Amino acid sequence: MRYSRLFGKTQREIPSDAETISHQLLLRSGMIAQLTAGVYSFMPLAWRSIQKIENIIRQEMNKSGCQELAMPVLQPVEIWQQSGREAPFGQTLFHLKDRKDRNLVLGPTHEEVITDLASRYIQSYRDLPQRLYQIQTKFRDEPRPRGGLIRVREFIMKDMYSFDASPEGLDESYQTMKQAYENVYRRCGLESMVIDADSGAIGGKASHEFMIVAESGEDSIIYCPKCNYAANAEKAVFKKKTLPKEPPKDLEEVATPGQKTISEVAAFLSLKPENTLKAVFYMADGKFVMAVIRGDLDINEIKLKNLLKCNDLRLAEDSEVKAAGIAAGFASPVGLKNSLTVADDSVENGSNFVAGANKDGFHLKNVNFGRDFKADKMADIALAAEGAACPFCDGTFASKRGVEVGHIFKLGTFLSERFGANFTDAEGISHPIIMGCYGMGVGRLLAAAIEQNHDEKGIIWPMPIAPYQIYICGLFLDNPAVSQAAEKIYTELEAQGVEVLFDDRELTAGVKFNDADLLGIPLRLTISPRNLDKGGVELKLRRNKESELVPLESIMERVITCIKSQSDL
Secondary structure (H helix, E strand, O other): OEHHHOOOOOOOOOOOOOOOHHHHHHHHOOOEEEEEOOEEEEOHHHHHHHHHHHHHHHHHHHHOOOEEOOOOOEEEHHHHHHHOOHHHHHHHOEEEEOOOOOEEEEOOOOHHHHHHHHHHHOOEHHHOOEEEEEEEEEEOOOOOOEOOOOEOOEEEEEEEEEEEOOHHHHHHHHHHHHHHHHHHHHHOOOOEEEEEOOOHHHOOOEEEEEEEEOOOOOEEEEEOOOOOOEEEOOOOOOEOOOOOOOOOOOOEEEEOOOOOOHHHHHHHOOOOHHHEEEEEEEEEOOEEEEEEEEOOOOEOHHHHHHHHOOOOEEEOOHHHHHHOOOOOOOOOOOOOOOOEEEEEHHHHOOOOEEEEOOOOOEEEEEEOEOOOEOOOEEEOOEOOOOOOEOOOOOOEOEEEEEEEEEEEEEEEOHHHHHHOOEEEOOOOOEEEOEEEEEEEEHHHHHHHHHHHOEEOOEEOOOHHHOOOOEEEEEOOOOOHHHHHHHHHHHHHHHHOOOOEEEEOOOOOHHHHHHHHHHHOOOEEEEEOHHHHHOOEEEEEEOOOOOEEEEEHHHHHHHHHHHHHHHHOO
């Protein structure tokens, strides 16, 4: 491809609304173009990388015994009502009506559609197992699209669904897909981690996320270096600090003027945060909830939402707290009525806590769970953090940043039961099909690759998913010797099947070098009068600072060797 014919242009300035590295570089390199919030066009360079990622995914899916199909984007809302997932997805679903006033949604995922298909075409154990997948555009009305391709409203996803006759069969499908996902990321040249995850609105009994490790990632990965346990912060469990149990003392009200936060109260009363209780207020499907936890811990809102089994959970607004009769900053469940109280199990681990007195400027000393307050619900609702104790060994948690690029779930039978997707066993007895689902964001994987592979100059593409393998930089192309050498190398490389972007523009060396670094093509060949006078061309790997002069007669062999070595990373 000649750069002069390439559709799209690079930008020198960082777009003001682009926060993540991948968003900035995709826009600056001219690889994506925004149409509206959370909706992007893939320009030719990005689309070449997308196609390479899709090809790798297809190869690994097919190798794992999967069959590709295509399902409708338009889905009748009735199937979402039948599954019971319309409410959990809530406003994320794009709703529309056709000309006959029938209610439809744009598919954010296809569990309902594939289960309906399974109910029609799977009747016997002889029809199992089945593994079916597609690569298709999905739609989710995200409230806050951000990060370029990281969180969008229209996106490309590979979704696969497994159907088995037994839990053991599901385990085999699940492990096969787990391995296939790891193969995909490895073949894309990316460092990934598999971690325990929350199932969210998809549902199911177990799930894992796949993270591309990147310092600029939006997700927090909690892991134990000693035993290799890993989970996202929303799912991670940990050992909470054990506090000494003291005999309960009498309640004592103390003045704490202006001391509202845990750190302020602890400092004012010369206590440690773990000797206090924290109250946080939420609205769960419109109902006011007080969540109580030990002062050294934070609330995990995903765990809380799962415990309450609500569709919508958010922090209560000041007006809602006031309407509930709560003294913000001085609140506790002691003596509080007409409010649902949820407590973290840490409130049982300790005694004689300091908590709010439910009136401005005062706290209570010697608050004890059971004697002074009770909870409507109690569970682990604490957020894990770096430095916490691992529950599976004597190690201590560390953390990394990452971008989620895949999620797999053991769905079990709850969807097949609702859609009547059953099979008969060898004795003729009917059973619900046991399902799994496996998603992988293709555009998000592209963005994650950039989050993991970049420097201050631009993108550094891994060779397997780079839009082109070679960037030929011709300098002073009005010089016949340079022009002839560049054209000859370009033609011969393409004849060898090498993917080449030939910068044939009449621009300065500085502009061309800047664009080469920004676009991140793995290998650059610079053809100039000076290099030709030395009998060769300059070869430079984008990842390296050093370059080398390669004789003209050796260029083909050297380029092929470099491509192979970079492809095998």
